[in-house]
Amino acid sequence: MKSIVAGQHAANAEEFAELALGVDSELFAGVPGESPIERKARRDVALAVLGVAA
Template sequence: MRTYVAGQEASDEREFAELALGIDVDLFRGPLKLETDKERRARKDVAREVLRELRELGEAGDEVAGWDALYADALTRTVPFLRAAHGRRSGTEEAA
């Protein structure tokens, strides 16, 4: 079965969410794989600019952009949780 959003085919669940919401989750949350300091700085710079534009559009009356700004902003706060959930768990070492 194929899934389309706004005329574009989504190849997987992540791409479906990105097309439906208009938000690249990895841009705001960060990738689940390691990134270099340079890559992280570049991603954060782009994310800040996109978030600024979404907020401006929301304040100008674009309700969808306003909701997207809230969602993107919330994603920026999920990074520590996601990284902890994928292998960086504290308290799991064996007691001495």
């Protein structure tokens, strides 16, 4: 089975999800070493992407 989303070839499962969802998985998972302020901002954006009121 080919992993193609919108004409783009995905190299792995993570890239496939990113192409399919239109956002990077780090938006929901976070990144090592992020500050509390960065975490809050990232979570606010993730909630907005999902359409959930903060």
